[in-house]
Amino acid sequence: MVSPFAPSTRHLAWGRVHRCTHSVSRPRGVAEARAALAARGHRSLLPYGLGRSYGDCCLNPDGLLLETRGLDRLLSFDAERGIVHCEAGVSLADLLVTVVGRPAPDGGVWFLPVTPGTRFVTVGGAIANDVHGKNHETAGSFGHHLIDLLLLRSDGTIVRCAHDENADLFRATIGGLGLTGLILEARLQLVSVPSLWLENEDLRFEDLEGFFRLAEDSRGWTYTVAWIDCLARGRSLGRGIFSRARHLNDRRPPPPAPRPPRVTVPFDPPISPLNPLTLRLFNTLFYHRLGRRGRRVGVMPFDRVLYPLDGLAEWNRLYGPRGFFQYQCVVPPDGAFSTIARLLETIARTKQGSFLAVLKTLGDRPAPGLLSFPMHGVTLALDFPNRGQPTLALMDALDDIVLAAGGRLYPAKDGRVPAQVFRAGYPLWKRFAELKDPAFSSAFWRRVGEEETAPATERPA
């Protein structure tokens, strides 16, 4: 029989820092997935969705990838209860053009309960990183809305996991980084919203205190997030634009379904257009874009608000051939102000600023997974072009601040966190390690999870 695996150097993470070779299989169903398991030999396995993770939690260098794009069928939709049953490779973009928007019995329409800042992620990937959205305060994370899932383990067995069945494995698989097995199918509870239009406001704030004030003031708003000018220092430290939105309660006709991206970045520009000069220009222009009043209100289709980056396909290439890192941490509410201030000062001092620095408060719902990232507090996310050593040193310095504050980093965004930093932030990691499937592994896990604290690990160049 021909091998179900083919070599590939094209399976990258979104940050494009790590370059490696995989053997890739794309099973179309259980039978082919089992055939791939049988053909694995001694090599380790890792599921791969749409590769929207920034770092190495979706990479398994020199190992095997089980690409889930062949498992992308919608299986059923219960329009009364808003429950969608689908294969794990179905993307949120697929759900948005099919079941989302169908009428709910309460007069509203069904909508995604939680969505990250891009719609091009798979349901499996959303579970495995237990993703959160701009509505974390009220909605929690993706795993909170998961009814059950089917997990294929490397011994070929299929396990149903839910709150009341294999609950341990369920908690391990939510935020389980693809390490507990291949999720084949899942059932997800949608939410009913008044409409697919969002009423939204953008408000400028002049310093970090302004952010916290607006966050406090915005409790009646479903979606909140802030962009920070991370080059601003001194009195302007932490200035930025606060965006908040909520579903409009009115009977206008639904907006058109989100369209595929109109523009694609066709290749890696040899020299990245994102450099210190354009960075300063962008941050300054962005901060001032709201004009003198510092405020803009409007009504928009949900995708314009929730997926501002989805209009430009493969924008990650703009960082050039060396790629970029994302750094996302969360710190507890107590002391969050001074911690975030210290993080921003450290970044501003090195002038390695970030185009997209995002600040947001997270709610206090207990996390559904053993390794779920979201916890009560404030999360800061930054993009850093990969300049090698200086960039890694900056992130190490940020780690110290986060750790001291009792915070942690988001694996979906990470490609370099040292083992001890990961372990300090995720005290349940040992419990997780017991539930992990022995045949599944990733570059991320080999760095942070394997027993001996590895010597100051191999670092991307």
Added chain:
Amino acid sequence: MTTPSRALKIAVFGATSAIAEATLRLWAAQNAQLFLVARDRERLERIAADLTLRGARGVKSFVADFDDPSILAPMLAAMEAALGVPEVALVAFGTLGDQKAIARDPEAVRRTLLTNIVSPAVLLTALAERFEQAGRGCLAVITSVAGDRGRASNYVYGAAKGGLQTFLEGLRHRLAKSQVQVLDIRPGPVDTPMTAHMSKEGFLWATPERVAADILRAVGRRRTVLYTPWFWRWIMLVIRHLPQPLFHRLNI
């Protein structure tokens, strides 16, 4: 999206093919009414459920192996019960196999020719009768650029696809007086299960979604031969005209 008052009726033979499935999703989004045939019951049922949720107005499916001649009559009866004579019939099934192994195995040569030329020609003969009588519709058949010139790497499969191209050319000639469109779809390499074992490095690989979009456009414009992606028309023009001494030095 506006729902047309009468749904487009489409029959797909080999509905579990990755290219067929991508094409079906586009038709489903246009609220078409579908009749699907494939041999893998479980996957066929999942695809039918999926297409229904993606907008198809009604999906009937039928399980059959096209190499079994006895299925022809019941299959076409089921099609007529579901759709009458459809507007489009897409014939998508095929097998590539491992040419190295096939080329030395007479039985494998027989099976490859059976699935890729005999079975589709038999099916098309039966379909053509019905389409000719209806005096309309489109017979869309996936052949391959491999049919354009025999090459060491896939000439058994290529012979079948080339034969199918000639069959379609003749059928088109015969049906020229009716309004029936005969579309010969010739994809270059596509990233599907058929090519799962091959490395996808290099930029000549297309996605099933790309091919699907081209198929819909070609059906709509009543085209006769579709190279997809488009540049294969020119690549194959060159390859077909390479002088033999040069051709023999190429490893393709």
